[in-house]
Amino acid sequence: MLKMNALPDVPRWAVLAAHAVPLVTLPSGLWRIALVAGLPVAPPDGEMSVLGALYVLSLTAVSEALALLTLGLVRPWGDVVPRWIPLLGGRRVRPLAAVVPALLGATALTGIGVWFFCAPYVTPHHVTWQGTPAQDALLAVCYLPLLAWPPLLTAVTIAYYRRRTDRHRADSRAFAGV
Structure with a gap:
């Protein structure tokens, strides 16, 4: 069985969703x-x-790196910064420090997806795709999984926020002797 090294209080669906994010970005990369x-x-x-190739490869590397950051929402390094990171190592991650960028990213990804599909219909001088049917099919197969990225990221982020804020409240009550 696949061991995912998630925290014990993370719902299994959130672990699976977090691991799905890098997989849905892989085909386009x-x-x-x-x-x-x-x-x-x-x-x-x-x-x-050469600059075009570097841009395309950088886009691939950055998108996959950002997708891999979703794992931090279900792994220990999303709760406490790893000790090997200078200046921040060993400190607790404030929930909003992870939640705000994740939700902004999900919003941006949604906007990019909407623009990608709507731009050809609303821009007067859009570039048309002149691919063969096989190229069109391959492009669709590789890029359509990206549509799952924003909802997966949003769901995992909400689970992270709930888990972290509920635990914080429980820790505060325990400390206060309630």
């Missing part, structure tokens, strides 16, 4: 890597510049 490698995943658009 692999598609972008294939694009940079010159594989025929997109219509020929001339040769990609």
Whole structure:
């Protein structure tokens, strides 16, 4: 059985959802890597510049890194900063320090998703995709899983907030002798 190293008070569904986030971002990242490698995943658009390739690879690395941060909402390092991190190591993570960026990220991802699907219909000079049916299908298969990222992140963030604030209240009551 897969051991996920989550905290004992994290709901199993939240652990599974947090682990799903990096997986839903992976296909689009692999598609972008294939694009940079010159594989025929997109219509020929001339040769990609070095800066263009670096941008596409950076986008892939950053998106996967951000997706992996979702694991912090169900792992110990989301509650206490690991000791090896200078200046902050060993300190408790304030719940809002994780919740606010996560919810802002989920909101931004939702906006990007809406823009991606609506832009061709509302912009007068939109770029049209001239791919083959196979390229269109591959693009859809690789990018549609990204639509799950915002709701998964939101659900895991809410579970994190509830868990952290309920525990804080319980610790405060125990300390006060209630």
